[in-house]
Amino acid sequence: MSARSFHAIVIGAGQAGPPLVGRLEAAGMKVALVERKFVGGTCVNTGCMPTKTMVASAYAAHLARRAADYGVALSGPVGVDYKRIKARKDKVTNDARGNLEKWIGGMKGCTLYRGHARFESANTVRVGDELLTAPKIFLNTGGRASVPDLPGIHDVPYLTNSSMMDLDVLPSHLIVVGGSYISLEFAQMFRRFGSEVTVIEKAPRLTGREDEDTSAAILSILENEGIAVHVGAGHISFARQGANIAVTFDAGTPPAVGSHVLLALGRVPNT
Structure with missing residues (x-):
């Protein structure tokens, strides 16, 4: 040809x-x-x-x-x-x-x-x-959502910023893994829609590229809206728990158990 x-x-x-x-x-x-x-x-x-x-x-x-x-x-x-x-x-x-x-x-x-x-x-x-x-x-x-090979991630259903656009039900409890702009936009959005929302971030603070006072202000805004935020959450892993998904991390708290999990952990190129 x-x-x-x-x-x-x-x-x-x-x-x-x-x-x-x-x-x-x-x-x-x-x-x-x-x-x-x-x-x-x-x-x-x-x-x-x-x-x-x-x-x-x-x-x-x-x-x-x-x-x-x-x-x-x-x-x-x-x-x-x-x-x-x-x-x-x-x-x-x-x-x-x-x-x-x-x-x-x-x-x-x-x-x-x-x-x-x-x-x-x-x-x-x-x-x-x-x-x-x-x-x-x-x-x-362009690029796509990064999906790191976290323990148990392939054993549970998860969402990315793209598949969130296809979601046609309101999560009863959305667990957002990641603490930067995409994750926090979805966290606040769905909290305002009426979902219970938990944010889990590995770093010691949200939006780590911003000044510390900016991160603190964002944390305050989210917590005042009823969003549970966990920072410094290492060794994140996933497992099914009945119809829900349990996200375990070592920030000194019990696992977060939710109906849906959103991974917002950065972008990777499509090349």
Whole structure:
């Protein structure tokens, strides 16, 4: 099979890929854009946009519970319809992805290929049965959640930031392993939705790259919202406990037992 020639190939249709394709195509180049899953990458599909949409719903619930502080009386307790929250989030994602696909589809000099790209040579890429060749190939493959080989982790169901977006039930007790931005965003969000939430962090404080007073302020905010936080938690392990999941750690406390576990332990590249 002969390869189809392009001026450039861009692998990955995440945040950087489509704008780069747009600039190249506007300069008169013939460009191939390859995406194996969803156009838009992490931000559109499992990161910034869907999570901030959910954060907005969580804030609305939080503010409603504080209605009396503003002199507003509610006729009953604040309730959360998690399926509607997810549907709203999905619509934001689908609309954004659809608009991006329309923009890419309107570029006459761009061809979008769906599939996994594999290098056949320094300037040739295979996507399924197609061979593509170009003197310039750009990698925009992004990253994914890190899943360290912690004891027992493969014996229990667990969630990552991506699979959390598919969750259609509200956890009764969400255990979040990790103490940085992604983990704490989900922790506060689901606490405001009404879940019991526990955060387990191996380091001696949350958000370890920030100043110590910032970490202390974040800890205070989370604890004031009813989130249980354990820092300095070494030797983390997982086991089934009936229908639940037990997370054991050596911070001087009993295991945390929850309905769902979220791993938020950093990112690794997709290359």
